Amino acid sequence: MGQRYYRPIASIDHARPEGALPLAGGWAWFDRVEEMRRDGPARLIPAKSAPAEALERLTAPRDAIAGIGMDAPRLMGILNVTPDSFSDGGRHHAFDAAVAHASAMAEAGADIIDVGGESTRPGAQPVPEAQEIERTAPVIEAIRAALDVPISIDTRKERVARAAVEAGANLVNDVAAFTYDPALAPFCAQAGLPVCVMHAQGDPATMQDDPRYDDVTLDVYDFLAERVEALVALGIPRARIVVDPGIGFGKTRTHNLTLIRRLSLFHGLGCPILLGASRKRFIGDIGGTPEAADRVPGSIAVALAGIAQGVQIARVHDVAETRAALALWRAVTG
Structure with a gap:
């Protein structure tokens, strides 16, 4: 018998049946799961028919990450300090503009600011470490001096991360x-830092050439499961790991939509989930908004679709607009 995967059918309805289980200790619940496998069709089963180990990971509350509780939806504000960002055309590349934008996002309700100095748009080339440090470390230092908000460094490189943490x-x-x-x-691990681990097929320069999967949801899940276990083995506790399915990173529009529909599966990893779909190209293709700056409504729609499945962190460009939409969503659903 092949491996079985258990996707909770998340609900946020106020009419919660007796015996329903909490999803990751958060605002959603479930009483059914989709049992998925590679060697046959999926089937819907009562939640309590799933293995105890699977239910433990699906229901256990997530620990705080960087001091941020995971018991409510959180917003990660994106700060690209690059001259070639796909989403904002380098508007925040200059030091003063970057710090001002961080302040504006914090005032608008960002729970954490994510600073990146290397574009990861399709076709982007690597940035030398020294240049990436020059772009990010001074901005992080200024944000830390001015704001009481957690800061994330978006990087693939140890030297850049070390400078950012310092x-x-x-x-x-x-x-x-x-x-x-x-x-x-x-x-x-040595610094005791929380981390976010993302799936990507290929690197930014080539990832959109011809992405293929046997089963995109299960392939991404297995990759993230392996990476989580590898990080745990290196000394980073599961409680300090966030997982991100990597929307738009080596995925077609169909791959992206499939992953978003099945996001609740990733709760089975026992980690908070981050959804980073803001202003991505598929949103523009479906919503008829070729310019990235015009994709705010579509980005909010996708963020709320993820939050309805218990996603704890939405990584967004448009913090004020998403925060307002989330307030209305919570008022209506709560």
């Missing part, structure tokens, strides 16, 4: 799942 960063967010620089994960 400047005041609290979390390392690696789009390469700690496979690019073998020194990065040991540094995070």
Whole structure:
């Protein structure tokens, strides 16, 4: 018998049946799971028919990450200090503009600021370490001096992460799942840092050439499961690991939509889930908004779809708009 995977059918309805189980200790619940497998069709079963180990991971409350509780939806504000970002055309590349934008996102309700100095848009080329440090460390230091908000460094490189942490960063967010620089994960373990591990097929320069999967949901799940176990073995506790299925990183529109529909499966990893779909191209293709800056409504729609499945962190460009939408969503659903 092949491996079985258990996707909770998440609900946020106020009419919660007796015996329903909490999803990751959060705002959603479930009383059924989809039992998925590679060697046959999926089937819907009562939640309590799933193995006890699977239910434990699906229901256990998640620990705080970088001091942020995971018992409510959280927003990670994106700060690209690059001249070639796909989403904002380098508007926040300059030091003063970057710090001002961080302040604006914090005031708008960002729970954490994610600073990145290397574009990971499709076709992007690697940035030298020294240049990436020059872009990110001073900005992080200024944010830390001005704001009482957690800061994430979005990097694949140990030297960049080390400089960022020395400047005041609290979390390392690696789009390469700690496979690019073998020194990065040991540094995070030694420093006691929480981390975010993301799935990507290929690197930014080539990832959108021709992405293929046997089963995109299960392939991404297995990859993240393996990376989580590898990080745990290196000394990073599961409680300090966030997982990200990597929407738009080596995926077609169909792959992206399939992953978003089945996001609740990733609760089975026993980690908080981050959804980073903001302003991605598939949102523009479906919503008829070719310009990235016009994709705010579509980005909010996708973020709320993820939060309805218990996703704890939405990584967004448009913090104020997403925070307002989330307040209305919670008022209506709560």
